[in-house]
Amino acid sequence: MEDYNETDFVLYALAEMKIPVVNHTGKHITLANGYQIEVEQRDLYRLSVDGFVISPFDDMGALCQFIQRNATHTDD
Numbered sequence: 001m002e003d004y005n006e007t008d009f010v011l012y013a014l015a016e017m018k019i020p021v022v023n024h025t026g027k028h029i030t031l032a033n034g035y036q037i038e039v040e041q042r043d044l045y046r047l048s049v050d051g052f053v054i055s056p057f058d059d060m061g062a063l064c065q066f067i068q069r070n071a072t073h074t075d076d
Contacts, residue, residue: 004042010039013060017068044056044058
C-alpha cells in the first residue's frame with residue numbers, strides 16, 4: 001500500500017460529502033466555506049478557519065459532519 005495518499009483520500013471524502021474544495025496544494029486543502037484542512041498524517045487532520053486552529057480530527061467522517069453542521073455559520 002505504498003501508493004496510498006492520505007490527501008487524495010480526504011479530497012475523495014469531501015467530494016462524496018459534497019463539500020466544495022477551492023484549492024489544494026500538497027497537504028493543505030482550502031474549502032469554499034473558508035475552512036482549511038491540513039493533512040498531518042494518516043487519520044490525523046487539522047481544521048482551521050482564518051488561521052485559527054479549530055480542532056484536530058482523527059476521523060474523516062466526523063470532520064465532514066462538523067464542516068457540514070457549521071457551514072451555514074461561515075456562509076453568512
